[in-house]
Amino acid sequence: MEHLVELGQRVAAARVEKRWSVETAARRAEISRTTWNRVEAGLGVQDVKRAAVLGVLGLDSQGLPIGVAGRSDGAFVSAPGDRVPAGGSSEDVLRAIRAMQEDLRAMSERLARLEQNA
Structure with missing residues (x-):
């Protein structure tokens, strides 16, 4: 769980760095805003959806830049x-x-x- 919270913080920071709104980021990842918000909050989501979030931001599974x-x-x-x-x-x-x-x-x-x- 702690890992997901840290990952969510890194996702949020990467999104802000790109100057994307949650809506823009979710649209690019082809997921709902609710799912995006769950990732940033460190809550559980389907692996495929978490991978979409990380992929659109160019982050690895730890939330670090590739x-x-x-x-x-x-x-x-x-x-x-x-x-x-x-x-x-x-x-x-x-x-x-x-x-x-x-x-x-x-x-x-x-x-x-x-x-x-x-």
Whole structure:
């Protein structure tokens, strides 16, 4: 729950930085204003909708900008998902890639189920 509150704060800050209203941001993410507000408030929403919010803002799953170098933890984020610390081994990179592939597979399955039920 604490993670969602922190994520919501980062989402709100990114939206304000872009000078978007909640309505504009929600429209760009193709979700309702209510859902957008729930994300910013740190409340639970469907993973697909949270991903839409993060995607439209260019944020990773932690609510941090994608592709930002020079972070304090020494990591470089090139895409949503687990981070590989600077100087990480090839095995660490492969592990992160496999985790992302699994996440993408799970998302694809959820989207397919949603499309079938629509």
